[in-house]
Amino acid sequence: MRSAPAHWVIVSTVLAAALVWIIATVGPLETTDRTVTRLTLPSGVGAVAPDFALPDTDGADWSLENHLGEKPVLLEFIDVDCAHCVAEIPDLLDLHDEYGENVTFVSVETNLIGCSASCCCVAEFKAQHATPWTYLVETNGHRVSDAYSVVGVPTFVLIREDGIIAYRQVGGGDPAGLRAALNAVLS
Numbered sequence: 001m002r003s004a005p006a007h008w009v010i011v012s013t014v015l016a017a018a019l020v021w022i023i024a025t026v027g028p029l030e031t032t033d034r035t036v037t038r039l040t041l042p043s044g045v046g047a048v049a050p051d052f053a054l055p056d057t058d059g060a061d062w063s064l065e066n067h068l069g070e071k072p073v074l075l076e077f078i079d080v081d082c083a084h085c086v087a088e089i090p091d092l093l094d095l096h097d098e099y100g101e102n103v104t105f106v107s108v109e110t111n112l113i114g115c116s117a118s119c120c121c122v123a124e125f126k127a128q129h130a131t132p133w134t135y136l137v138e139t140n141g142h143r144v145s146d147a148y149s150v151v152g153v154p155t156f157v158l159i160r161e162d163g164i165i166a167y168r169q170v171g172g173g174d175p176a177g178l179r180a181a182l183n184a185v186l187s
Contacts, residue, residue, distance in 0.1 A: 044148065044149065044157075044165045044168060045165050045166065045167065045168055046164065046165065047164070047165050048163055048164060048165075049064060049073075049148075049157070049159040049163050049164065049165050050064075050144075050147040050148065051063065051064050051065045052064055052144045052147065053065075054108065054136040054137060054138060054139065054144060055119060055136065055137055055139065056119075056134050056135060056136055056137075057119050057120075057122050057123035057126060057134075057135045057136075057137065058119075058123075059119060062106070062134060062136055064159070064163075067104050068159070068161060068162070068163045069161055069162075070104070070161070071102055071103055071104055071161060072102075072103045072104070072158060072159060072160050072161055072166070072182075072185045072186070073103070073104045073106060073158075073159045074103050074104070074105050074106065074156065074157075074158050074159075074178075074182070075106050075107075075108055075148070075156065075157040075158075075159065076088075076092065076105070076106070076107045076108065076154055076155070076156050077107075077108050077110050077144075077145050077148065077150045077153055077154060077155040077156075077157070078107050078108070078109060078110070078153050078154050079109065079110060079111050079112065079117075079153045080109055080117050080121060080122055080125040081111075081117075082153050082154070084153070084154060084171070084172050085153055085154045085172070086129070087172060088154050088172040088173075089129050089131060091172075091175040091178075092105070092131070093130075093131065094175070095175065095178060095179065095182065096131075096132065096133060098179075099182050099186070100132070100133070102186055103182060103185075103186070104133075104134075105133035105134070106133060106134045106135075106136060107126075107131070107133065107134070107135045107136070108135075108136045108137075108138065108144055108145065109122045109135060109136065109137045109138060110138045110143075110144070110145040110150060110153065111138075112145070112150070112151075112152070112153065117137065118137070119137050122135050122137050123135070150170075151170070152170055152171060154171065154172050155168070155169070155170050155171075156168065156169040156178060158178075158181050158182065158185060160185055166181060166184070166185050167181035167184075167185070169181075
């Protein structure tokens with residue numbers, strides 16, 4: 001019979017080997033016609049933004065490709081149950097007031113640990129917080145958050161008009177950093 005410490009050594013070794021395999025397998029972002037074929041865990045700044053289409057809160061399809069070329073796009077990955085995401089709303093409203101005519105603001109409801117909220121639930125969230133921008137809802141099989149390597153919410157991804165990721169911020173509390181990125185993209 002194995003002793004408890006030996007058992008943990010074996011388990012730890014297997015987990016470490018699995019982590020090394022995952023890191024080795026997930027290489028740099030490779031894209032073909034804006035479709036992600038491999039994901040990357042780093043920020044993706046400078047990479048081509050993966051294209052996607054998701055339903056908005058009215059059920060209409062919204063696609064990144066249809067909005068590129070017009071103006072930059074600011075994606076905010078959120079969970080409507082996330083207190084940090086709610087805390088970001090006043091700063092986002094200020095940024096939207098300042099940049100909304102020149103930047104497309106879009107929130108993507110993603111639930112990293114459970115099932116995603118319905119369009120109805122997200123529409124209620126949008127109305128409750130009086131946010132004027134578009135909200136999209138991830139659906140089963142359409143995990144845009146995976147394509148953008150989102151590991152926590154809120155996560156912000158600023159995409160230039162040409163489809164290149166210009167800025168990425170994981171977590172909230174840095175409206176000055178987001179403002180500086182918006183100014184850089186618009187200059």
